[in-house]
Amino acid sequence: MNITHPASAGSLESSDIIVTLKPARQGIRIDLESSVKEQFGAQIEKLISQTLEELGIDAAEVQAQDQGALDCTIKARTLVAAYRAADREDYDWEGINSWIG
Incomplete structure (x- = not known):
């Protein structure tokens, strides 16, 4: 899956996160803002990276605002942000459900 344009998913409500993906030439770069970054920042960044990797995305700029x-x-x-940013609607609901838990 390739990121072709910027797209976001989520909200700034409590217990939510906004994830915005933008195209990049190479690599995954994550910019995380979170009030719990010191305690959980590494885990949040790892989850985002793993999810993108599972989708076959190897180049993206990620901005995440965690609440x-x-x-x-x-x-x-x-x-959701990845599918939107790639203009894809062919969701694999069975596979997605196993990822989310």
Whole structure:
């Protein structure tokens, strides 16, 4: 899957996260803003990276604004942003459900 244009998913509500993906030439670069970054920043960045890797995305700029989201929410928002940014609608619901938990 290739990121072709910027796209976002999520909100700034409590217990949510906004994930914005933009095209990049190479690599995954994550810019994370979170009130719990010191405690959970590495885990949040790892979840975003793993989710993009599972989708076959190897180049993207990621901006994430976290409001205390759970792992399943972080994965779900990353998936939706990726599909939107790639103009894809061929969701694999069975596979997605196993990722989110």
